[in-house]
Amino acid sequence: MPAIPVEAFYLTPGASGSLQQQIRTMVTQGILSGRFRPGSRMPSSRGLAEHLGVSRITVTLAYADLVSSDYLTSAGRSGYFVSDTAPLAPEFPEGPPRAEAIDFKALTGGRFTRTPRVERPEDWDRYPFPFIYGQADPTLFDHQNWRQCALRALGKRDFAALTTDYYDRDDPLLIQELLRTILPRRGIAAREDEVLLTLGAQNALWIAATTLLGPGRRAVVENPGYPAWRAIVAATGATAIPVDVDAQGLPVQTIDADVIFTTPSHQCPTNATMPVDRRVALLGAAEAQGAILIEDDYEFEMSFLKPVAPALKSLDRNGRVIYAGSFSKSVFPGLRLGYLVGPPGLIAEARALRGLMLKHPPGHIQRTVAYFLGLGHYDALVNRMKNAYRRRRQMMSEAIAAEGLTVAGQGGFGGSSFWMRAPEGLDTEQLALALRGEGVLIEPGRAFFAGDGPRNFFRLAYSSIAPQRIPEGIARIARAVARR
Amino acid sequence: MPAIPVEAFYLTPGASGSLQQQIRTMVTQGILSGRFRPGSRMPSSRGLAEHLGVSRITVTLAYADLVSSDYLTSAGRSGYFVSDTAPLAPEFPEGPPRAEAIDFKALTGGRFTRTPRVERPEDWDRYPFPFIYGQADPTLFDHQNWRQCALRALGKRDFAALTTDYYDRDDPLLIQELLRTILPRRGIAAREDEVLLTLGAQNALWIAATTLLGPGRRAVVENPGYPAWRAIVAATGATAIPVDVDAQGLPVQTIDADVIFTTPSHQCPTNATMPVDRRVALLGAAEAQGAILIEDDYEFEMSFLKPVAPALKSLDRNGRVIYAGSFSKSVFPGLRLGYLVGPPGLIAEARALRGLMLKHPPGHIQRTVAYFLGLGHYDALVNRMKNAYRRRRQMMSEAIAAEGLTVAGQGGFGGSSFWMRAPEGLDTEQLALALRGEGVLIEPGRAFFAGDGPRNFFRLAYSSIAPQRIPEGIARIARAVARR
Incomplete structure (x- = not known):
């Protein structure tokens, strides 16, 4: 059996996990993919450590771990080998090319994909002013x-x-x-x-x-x-x-x-x-x-x-x-x-x-x-969230009043959002789209109504927006409303 | 505000968690239930440590932890107090007595509770011979x-x-x-x-x-x-x-x-x-x-x-x-x-x-x-399970042959169970019930058949039975089959 060259190993910059975990992953993937065959000799721990620029103990620990889960065997001074009983990944030739010959939309009636939904971008947390509902603020979490x-x-x-x-x-x-x-x-x-x-x-x-x-x-x-x-x-x-x-x-x-x-x-x-x-x-x-x-x-x-x-x-x-x-x-x-x-x-x-x-x-x-x-x-966390939400709500109230926006519903005891009414004739779905370009996320109200409801409502949540961003965010919304 | 007496605290023998966690739980439950009121003085760490028979540092660490989550405040040399802003549990008077006035079985049609199912006791792991399917063997798990x-x-x-x-x-x-x-x-x-x-x-x-x-x-x-x-x-x-x-x-x-x-x-x-x-x-x-x-x-x-x-x-x-x-x-x-x-x-x-x-x-x-x-x-685990199952299957095969039981289906490449046929006329639901009394769990085959299928089939799985128990378990099944 040939020896596995150190060149088979390289560290990917920015890869997750400790160096030891990364080495482990390279070895197991090599074995499972069939590139490293049972009986093959592994690079010496000293050689691999030098090649990767890591300490020798890191390689030794990774090897020892791989021995304990039967990917490698240790032959004392002769070094480490891929175990004869190492896990195998049975590989089949790739399947035939796919054609989507069946119209599943027709077959299923598409009744679930047709469900109207509140439109929210998946990367909402990359927007500076995310007034969206139901996401957490990681800075509050315990x-x-x-x-x-x-x-x-x-x-x-x-x-x-x-x-x-x-x-x-x-x-x-x-x-x-x-x-x-x-x-x-x-x-x-x-x-x-x-x-x-x-x-x-x-x-x-x-x-x-x-x-x-x-x-x-x-x-x-x-x-x-x-x-x-x-x-x-x-x-x-x-x-x-x-x-x-x-x-x-x-x-x-x-x-x-x-x-x-x-x-x-x-x-x-x-x-x-x-x-x-x-x-x-x-x-x-x-x-x-x-x-x-x-x-x-x-x-x-x-x-x-x-x-x-x-x-x-x-x-x-x-x-x-x-x-x-x-x-x-x-x-x-x-x-x-x-x-x-x-x-x-x-x-x-x-x-x-x-x-x-x-x-x-x-x-x-x-x-x-x-x-x-x-x-x-749990109670400590809820307490912390309540205190944060109280402050944010106060800032929301002040900013909304200062900018002259109209609250349609705000709840008497707390919560995490305001229900807002824009001027008659303004379509908040278009408003939301325009605001995205300015880094602001709001939730158009249309999905909340049965049938053809009014289009000038929207929801502003404050559960995941940084408090210091609230005034500027509300100001941007007010300007966008005024422009339309 | 009165001081909270050390007698409010006691360690429950066999309670789970570290001593520090148990102290924390006693304090938070006292506060949340309203027994410990905001502003009340906590026992001194020395006093509580002596009362509970734990080291003082354990109490001090639990207190410090409770300060950081705002259950307690520290007043320096004056000691610890229940925080004025500690989480509160709003308590309402207990609801009215319940009557189950509505026949939900009729209302729902009971179509889900009527689903036939493979009968398995919840405490299956307390039976010495559990030939039941789909449970894990914790000794194999990584x-x-x-x-x-x-x-x-x-x-x-x-x-x-x-x-x-x-x-x-x-x-x-x-x-x-x-x-x-x-x-x-x-x-x-x-x-x-x-x-x-x-x-x-x-x-x-x-x-x-x-x-x-x-x-x-x-x-x-x-x-x-x-x-x-x-x-x-x-x-x-x-x-x-x-x-x-x-x-x-x-x-x-x-x-x-x-x-x-x-x-x-x-x-x-x-x-x-x-x-x-x-x-x-x-x-x-x-x-x-x-x-x-x-x-x-x-x-x-x-x-x-x-x-x-x-x-x-x-x-x-x-x-x-x-x-x-x-x-x-x-x-x-x-x-x-x-x-x-x-x-x-x-x-x-x-x-x-x-x-x-x-x-x-x-x-x-x-x-x-x-x-x-x-x-x-994952692959290492699957490998270990395969090796264990191979051994167990071998023992199952030998014991089944030795006891003269009839295999109806066993699978060509492995798996974790045998499909068995008892003599015509034998009801395996009754067999299973009788075997429970002898510490043996088998799965009657009836639930696998649509409508009124045969009743003399059963399934024997070997994924969660200890291998050394297999021969005796199979012997008990064979004796029970012979008796009926």
């Missing part, structure tokens, strides 16, 4: 303690428990934290069989809708309202019935519907908070017409102006309200962990559906969040 | 390197990227690993827009089915076959058409169907491998009738008897095959990460559906798997 909790959940003791197929269970530790600390703050006393963990709040809504809706059923959607909920209703085949919201959120009407969706804590996108008497009336109306209420209690933690009211669910005596909550807003959006609270009969059905569509949220994430809650880091 | 990769993905640089809402993208690093190292081993050359990450293979199948099926459509299901696929077809409202498999897997028939589901690498549950000529014929038949093929290529890595054949997808010239794969089988089941490969038109639709139902798999898990692959740990 990275160190999150890492500690994740590490603890990666420990041997937890790990064995978390790597199994959970079937349809949830992490009991996280469920306890939810039942004992999170839900009581919303006035909700729930038992274990009334809670299901989900891949975020949107997944909770999807699961609730899929169990309760279908062709022939009818669901109330707030107008304007959460676009994903409208799309989810459409996906089930049910009929969406838009109901215009007012300054107190969803009005109480006698509508023949199977499901009523509402965001009482602060309405999406207007931020209106539903007063308690309307909540009671809404519950009564749902009762009278036999409808189920789905409450999306997003962002309830971000109440820094006055205490948040208890959830609609807390008034529910008959198991008529299904409640969706999320950790993604308050921890970080990429987390993808939320929950559904409802009567045991509904939760059992939702659990079976979750089992069928994705089994369960990854165990390690469930346990990490359980620790993050249990050690009080 | 815990240390997984932890290293997870840690690296938790580093500052990655973290900012991974905590954002990905919208509908995937981790580009993991996609590159898939395209460059995993798919080529199955003979599949795919581009970025032909791949979608999912919450495991089952989620991939759910997504494929939901885009392609619905009321009025028809889907072929293998019989016996993967029970979750049958349930998924039912959930879409499509009609399932069971086709009996033979010793070479799914036979080629002219059936009017929109979708044909198949497991050619080794059929679930019989382990039959479909020969290449039948694959070509199946592709031709699908082409002729305009059907889409969905290939579930589960466990292809576990080919230790002979090299695995290229995937059916590798023969596909027209984008007619949609391919589902998983990391959950080969890394660990609780991971929940899989992928779907198909033509860009289908993947775009699948991506929009995934965005609607769960947004995306958690970023940290995507990046951890990318590192685990990139550093070669």
Whole structure:
């Protein structure tokens, strides 16, 4: 077998990982790709170290690591060799050239790609003035303690428990934290069989809708309202019935519907908070017409102006309200962990559906969040976010007033956004496009409306914009509005 | 404000976490529950250390940590106090007593809870002879390197990227690993827009089915076959058409169907491998009738008897095959990460559906798997599993032969299970129940059959049973079969 020359190795500038990891990767890729054959002699650690310009101990450690995972064998003073039992990558000749002969758009009906969505560039964080909703500000996040909790959940003791197929269970530790600390703050006393963990709040809504809706059923959607909920209703085949919201959120009407969706804590996108008497009336109306209420209690933690009211669910005596909550807003959006609270009969059905569509949220994430809650880091983080949002909101208010823009809804207790109205006749989709060129991102309001709604609304969020950028950002928006 | 007495603190024997973490938890829970009020003086670190019987530095470090997250303030020599701006837990009076007044079983139709499933006890790992499928053996797992990769993905640089809402993208690093190292081993050359990450293979199948099926459509299901696929077809409202498999897997028939589901690498549950000529014929038949093929290529890595054949997808010239794969089988089941490969038109639709139902798999898990692959740990792990499974399979074969049990299907290249036939008239659900009492878990075959199938089949897996337990486990099964 020939010796592998040192020239087979080179360090890529800017590559990620330690030098030792980079060496390891070069060796494993060489072996797996078949370039380094079993029995071949590796360069000496001294020779490779000189060639790469790294210390010899780095190479030695990488080699030792590769021996322990059977990529290499050590022959004492004779050096290192590619192991005869090293992992092999079976390679097949590349497949035939592809033709896209089938019209999948026609075959699937394209019903999911047709979903209208709030247009946001993927590289939003490269814009200096990102007034977009639902992204995190990494400067607020408690990275160190999150890492500690994740590490603890990666420990041997937890790990064995978390790597199994959970079937349809949830992490009991996280469920306890939810039942004992999170839900009581919303006035909700729930038992274990009334809670299901989900891949975020949107997944909770999807699961609730899929169990309760279908062709022939009818669901109330707030107008304007959460676009994903409208799309989810459409996906089930049910009929969406838009109901215009007012300054107190969803009005109480006698509508023949199977499901009523509402965001009482602060309405999406207007931020209106539903007063308690309307909540009671809404519950009564749902009762009278036999409808189920789905409450999306997003962002309830971000109440820094006055205490948040208890959830609609807390008034529910008959198991008529299904409640969706999320950790993604308050921890970080990429987390993808939320929950559904409802009567045991509904939760059992939702659990079976979750089992069928994705089994369960990854165990390690469930346990990490359980620790993050249990050690009080979650509350500390929410506290820090509230303080930051309070300051930013103050700056937003002042800048908006100074520039003469019109607030259409701002929420009484906090939140992370303003609902704005531009002058009649101004199309905010074009406004948003023009502002992109100036480094400003805003969210046009059109996607929030059912059918052909007004085009002069937009949303301004302050959860991921640096506070010192707010005045200039608002000024640019005002100038763009004035120009049109 | 009163001082908080040391008696408010006690260590629970066997509690998890370091002493410092336990102290932290006691303090944060006291504050969040309202028992420790803002301004109250904490016990001195010396006093609390003596009371708990821990070193003073442990208490001091816990206090310092609590100061940094604003639960406590330090007043120099005067000691520590509960911070005036400490996180508050708004508490509401407990909700009204619940009545389950609504019959959710009737309302939802109970269609998901009615799904037949392979009966497996949740505490399967407490049985000495668990011949059950799809669970990991923690003794084979590379815990240390997984932890290293997870840690690296938790580093500052990655973290900012991974905590954002990905919208509908995937981790580009993991996609590159898939395209460059995993798919080529199955003979599949795919581009970025032909791949979608999912919450495991089952989620991939759910997504494929939901885009392609619905009321009025028809889907072929293998019989016996993967029970979750049958349930998924039912959930879409499509009609399932069971086709009996033979010793070479799914036979080629002219059936009017929109979708044909198949497991050619080794059929679930019989382990039959479909020969290449039948694959070509199946592709031709699908082409002729305009059907889409969905290939579930589960466990292809576990080919230790002979090299695995290229995937059916590798023969596909027209984008007619949609391919589902998983990391959950080969890394660990609780991971929940899989992928779907198909033509860009289908993947775009699948991506929009995934965005609607769960947004995306958690970023940290995507990046951890990318590192685990990139550093070669994945291949080393698969190699180790193959060696272990080869030994176990050998022991299974010998024990099954020695005890005179009948193998109905075992797979030519490896896998992790045997498909077994008990004598005619023996109900394996009752057999399984009786064996539980003797510490033995087997999987009755009934759930794999459409409608009223035979009841004398069962599956014996060897992925999570300790090898030295195999002979005694098989002997117990043989005795139980003989007794009935």
